[in-house]
Amino acid sequence: MRSTTTLLQALFASSALAIQITHPKKNDVVDPSSGVEVTWSTVSTDPKSAHLVLVNMASGHTPYSKDLGAVDLTKGSVIISEKDVPNDSDFQFNFQSVDPLNQGILAQSEQFEVKNSDDDKKETTKSAAATQTTAAATLVTASDSAAATATSAAASSDDESSSSAAVSVSGASTLATVTGSATATASGTASATHAPTAAAGKVESGSLLALAVGLVAVLA
Numbered sequence: 001m002r003s004t005t006t007l008l009q010a011l012f013a014s015s016a017l018a019i020q021i022t023h024p025k026k027n028d029v030v031d032p033s034s035g036v037e038v039t040w041s042t043v044s045t046d047p048k049s050a051h052l053v054l055v056n057m058a059s060g061h062t063p064y065s066k067d068l069g070a071v072d073l074t075k076g077s078v079i080i081s082e083k084d085v086p087n088d089s090d091f092q093f094n095f096q097s098v099d100p101l102n103q104g105i106l107a108q109s110e111q112f113e114v115k116n117s118d119d120d121k122k123e124t125t126k127s128a129a130a131t132q133t134t135a136a137a138t139l140v141t142a143s144d145s146a147a148a149t150a151t152s153a154a155a156s157s158d159d160e161s162s163s164s165a166a167v168s169v170s171g172a173s174t175l176a177t178v179t180g181s182a183t184a185t186a187s188g189t190a191s192a193t194h195a196p197t198a199a200a201g202k203v204e205s206g207s208l209l210a211l212a213v214g215l216v217a218v219l220a
Contacts, residue, residue, distance in 0.1 A: 018043040019107035026110035032082040033116045039077040050095040058090035089113040
C-alpha cells in the first residue's frame, strides 16, 4: 500500500510541470518572417517564465537552434517574428528552464514545417528582373537591327544615286561623241564635195585658154 502511494506521489510530482505547447501543431506550415503565434497551457505549479528556443534536431536535417529570449508563461501566447530561418520540416519550439536548480526542457511542441514568404518574394523579384533584362536585350537587338537596316537602305540609296549619276555622265559623253562625230563627218563631207568642183573649174578654164592660143596660131 505504501509503495503504491509513493509511486502515485512520484507520478504527481513529475506531472507538476505541465506546460504544453498547443500551437504550432504537427505538420503545420508556418512563416517565421511574417510572424508565428506560439500558444501553450500551464498549471499553477509551473514557472512564470522560460526561454523559447526554435530548434531542428531531426535526423537528416541541417541542425538549427536559436534562443528567442525569455517569455512570460502567464500570458499563454506570444507571436514570434524571426528572419533567416531556413525552409525545412521537423522544426520544434522548446521551453527551456531558466531556473538554475531545474535546468532542461520544460515543454516541446510537435514538429512543423517552416516556409518563408520572403524567399518566394525574392524568387519573384529575381524572375521579374530576369524578364526585364530579357526584354531590354530584345529591345536593344531590335534597335540595332533597325539601325542596320536604315544604314543599309541609305547605302543602297547612295549607290543607286551614284550609279544614276555615272549613267548620266556616260550618256552625256556618248552624246557629245556622237554629236562631234556627226559634225566632223558633215564638215568633211561638205569640204570633199566642194573640192572636186573647184578643181573641175580650174581644168575647164585651162582647156579654153589652150584652144584660144591654138586658133590664134592657125590664123596667123
